[in-house]
Each structure stands twice: as structure tokens, then as C-alpha cells.
Amino acid sequence: MYELIEIATTDVTRFLKLKNIESEIIEECFDDSAVVSDKNFNFMKINQRYQCKIKLFGKAVREKTENSAICKVINREIIIGKKPMVEVQINNNYYYIAKKTIKDFLNDKSFYFCCTRKDLIQVDDVIHADLF
Secondary structure, three states: OEEEEEEEEOOOOEEEEEEEOOOOOEEEEEEOHHHHOOOOOOOOOOOOEEOEEEEEEEEEEOOOOOOEEEEEEEEEEEEEOOEEEEEEEEOOEEEEEEHHHHHHHOOOOEEEEEEEEEEEEEEOOEEOHHHO
């Protein structure tokens, strides 16, 4: 569960600050859902709570680097929309990575991941249109 604490809007996209209620970690997420569909995340309001899924963009690496985090594989068989994902845990937070992004690491119990961006891909029952 996340609480929306801030919205920064650009011409067509948004950056959202979400606070994980359990871990109290602040996530900065990219939201371009309104660009691709009229079924989007624009319904979200500051100080309201939502069930959110966050996708990590970047690349998996074999060894720890300054910018990598250790991802523990929770579930290799997640489908969001129509896209195969892998659910991972970093510290006490759960994220999703496109299965094709980590194809060389699918049999590993954990791996290092260099994240370049976090995207909001699901809020409550609304799934980002890019996943269909």
C-alpha cells in the first residue's frame, strides 16, 4: 500500500512521489499512462492510499556495483496485463521487472540490478495500457 505524497506534472507526463506505508520508503515513479490511454492513473489524489505496482527499468549485472541493488526473486511467473514479469524484493519493497530484461538470470535466486527508472504500472485494478 502506498500513499501519494506529491505530483510533479510536465506537458504530458508526471512524476509521482509515493510513500510505502509499511517500509516508509519514498518512491519516485514515472507516470505516462495518460499519454497512451484514457484509462490511466489521473484519478490519484494527494494523501490518498493505493495498491501500486512499480516496474524497474535498467539491467541485471553479475557483480555488485556502486549503482546496483540486490534483487531477491519472489515469483518468476507474474503476468501483468499480458506481459510476463518477475516479482523481486529489494529490502522490504516489492517491484516488477520485465522477464525478457533478466532472461540470463531467470534461474538465479537473486541478482544485482542497476535501476535507471521506476514506472508506475498498476494502481488498484487499473493496469497501464502499455502492458496489453
